[in-house]
Amino acid sequence: MAQLLEVESLSLSFGGITALSDVSTIVQEGSITAVIGPNGAGKTSFFNVISGFYRPTSGTVRFDGCDILALPANARSQRGIARTFQNIALFNGMTVLENIKLGAHAQLRTNVFSASLYLGWARREEEDLTRRIDDEVISFLDLTAIRDRSIEGLPYGLQKRVELARALAMRPRLLMVDEPFAGMNNSEKAAMAQYIRRSVREWGATVLLIDHDMEMIMGLSDQVVVLNFGRMIATGNPDAVRKDPAVIDAYLGTE
């Protein structure tokens, strides 16, 4: 299996605060890797470095063999990196379908001129996109019923699903999901876990996820990386990590 994401000695500091310290990990293509740790451990900072919002103080990140730290944030999606956010980052003033379509933004070619004319070419691209999203994403995530609803006022669990749909619309190679199970009840969690599994199996995506729900994580992941105070304190398969004394200490120690 190929190494899709290689993180080496990643460090990140803001002023006096060290968010990440010498974090290294390898994510195999087609696997599900979870990043866990107590609050403030640096998990979302880790995601933010990969996304391109923070420039690390040192270390490298290679995606599919290429150094992506050299790329600006908006260029990384073109490599096939998609991401969802901890506090749902959907766009008000648009419907579910329109939000999802934004996932495919980088793959489209319509510009201001062709858009304002909306004849032939641009119209075809738009209609093809609608069809593709309907066939692939909306049915996959069971969003048909709310396809044309405004996202404002949608229940939290559904919004999280729409955000996942948007990420999948990109046909990503790496799917970074930030707290997919937060605020959900058991049946919603089970459904989300299924969607994530199927994203890997049927879409060929590699998943990197952050969450606090130990049960879901252990049942879902191939590999678990544990952060605490910005350092990586354990890594391995879920069973090994669960029994690791350093991990137990980190979680119990902070309670």
Add this chain to the structure above:
Amino acid sequence: MHQILEFSIIGLASGSVYVLAALGFVIIFKSSSVFNFALGEMMMIAAYLCFATTVQMQLGWQAGVLVAVVGSVLIALAVERTMLQPLLGKPVIVLVMVTLGVGSIMRGLAGLVWGPDIVQLPDFLPRAPVFIGDVLIPGRLAWGSLVVGLIAGAFMAYYHFSRAGLAIRATSSDQVTAESMGINIRQIFSLTWAITGVLVAASGIILGALNGITPTLGLVALNVLAVVMLSGLTSVGGVVVAGLFIGWVETMVGAYLGAAWQNFVPYLVVLLVMTVKPTGLFGERRIERI
């Protein structure tokens, strides 16, 4: 050389007038991220209130200053409470547009009540020129900047040493944390507007005393804006330095290049700051949590 020194001191003195208004702008912006586009008009209204009391009603300049300050605070609080607080939580652009609308209303009201022609305040600042060594400074300007210095000093003391000032600084630094420490954010917003009311009243009156009052007095807000931008939008202390500096630049440009160029200075400063050093001289780079 002597001439340069003279102009320089005059420049610094006139720059000091911007400082008070700039302080008012910064504390509102720092605590609530609201860009107060009505700042200039607030100065203008305060100046007119002073004029109305002192000249139109013949009650003397002390009463005029009192009415202007109290009136300015009341207006500021009224605007903040009735128009801005109900909109808290909406995107900042909405609140900023409201201040824009308020500024327009104030301009129109002033034009309606007092007309477009320039009016003058009586000389409550002594006219007699002040000499520093053998450098001559127009009396009103000298005394005006002295008053500004006193008020600015009082404000700084309040801001840095009082509990309320601490609360404002906490809110400006991190709203969420401040709130969790028990600080009533809404009260802080109202407080910053009330303080601004005092500050703009002082600077409006002094500016009016120096240059006369018209409904377009608020245009000076652009100079204040240049000061704030040069300072960095978020530095309270930096505003003092920036204000004096811009006052100096304007006076020198006006003296040696003419009045037309002097008017251009604020825009040039704004453009330069944005292209060269957007965070200004003393501004802080804020890192948003995503």
Add this chain to the structure above:
Amino acid sequence: MDERAPTLRVPAAAPASAGRAASPPRRAVWQTVGWLILAVALLTFPAYASGYLLFMATLVAINVIATTGLNITVGYAGLLSIGHSAFIGVGAYASALLWIHYGTPLLFNIAAGAVAAFLVGLVFGAPSLRIKDAYLAIATLAAQYSLYFVFQQWTSVTGGERGLTVPGVDVLGMGDIGFYYLVIVVTVLLCIASRNLFRTRVGRAFIALRERDYAAEVLGINVVLYKLLAFALGAAYAGVTGALMAVFLRIVNPDQFTLLHSVFFLAAVVVGGQASTLGSILGAAFMTMMPEVLRDLLELVGSKDVAGILSPMREIIFGALIVTFLMFEPRGLAGLFDRLRVGGRRSS
């Protein structure tokens, strides 16, 4: 890289689009009827309208263009622009000068006005958008005053305070009526263009910028570039407005492009309805008619100094409209219209 196919396999689900019903036919019929009625009304308007009404209708249409442009910048992309009238001025002066000195055809002048305003918009937008949205508002204010300064001082080119006198253009030999038709056509085309934008990825990107620009970034949207585009596009629309205005009013002078006029258009966007083409139309119509109604009211009340009162009163009313609509009717007249429409249908 291993032998797995570079493109992802996609789940072979039944195409969901196949079974989707067409949008309710009754609604489509009503919409088409509505548009037809509007088209007929617009076309036949000159036949029964007085000279004054024709003038006002043309003016409303011209203002619709500027409002639509500003709505793209402010309503859809969420960027505050306080210097819109300065860009109108750029378009007006550019096209007027071309017409006066080179006699170039009207359509060319309109395009030139749009391009000039677009470029000037880029000049003011680029340095500020690199940083933060708040700085754009400042830059537009700076644009407002510095462009006014240029209009006023560059006497050799712009005619200074007195401005330029613009010879008339006779469209299709039909005088005022011909010009009216031209303006209507341009307005309709530009409104359709704006609406089309928001059916595509470009428009969606603008809205994404307004809502959460960091999320837009990870979706592959070059945030700074798109913000700049939204801003300059609004300026281009303003340029078209200026070009039309120059020929319509036959004069161009700096006092047509002041802060008051920028506030006028902001009020039009707010009152009409942000992020809505219908809103732009309603807002422009409302704001254009309002000073006329105001003047009539003042004369009715027997006010002595109507001219002197009109200007400050306009400032009060424009400001009050912005504040009240933002506070109580944030979706503007278009929102009201929507509510009535939905409410009406539900009751039937």
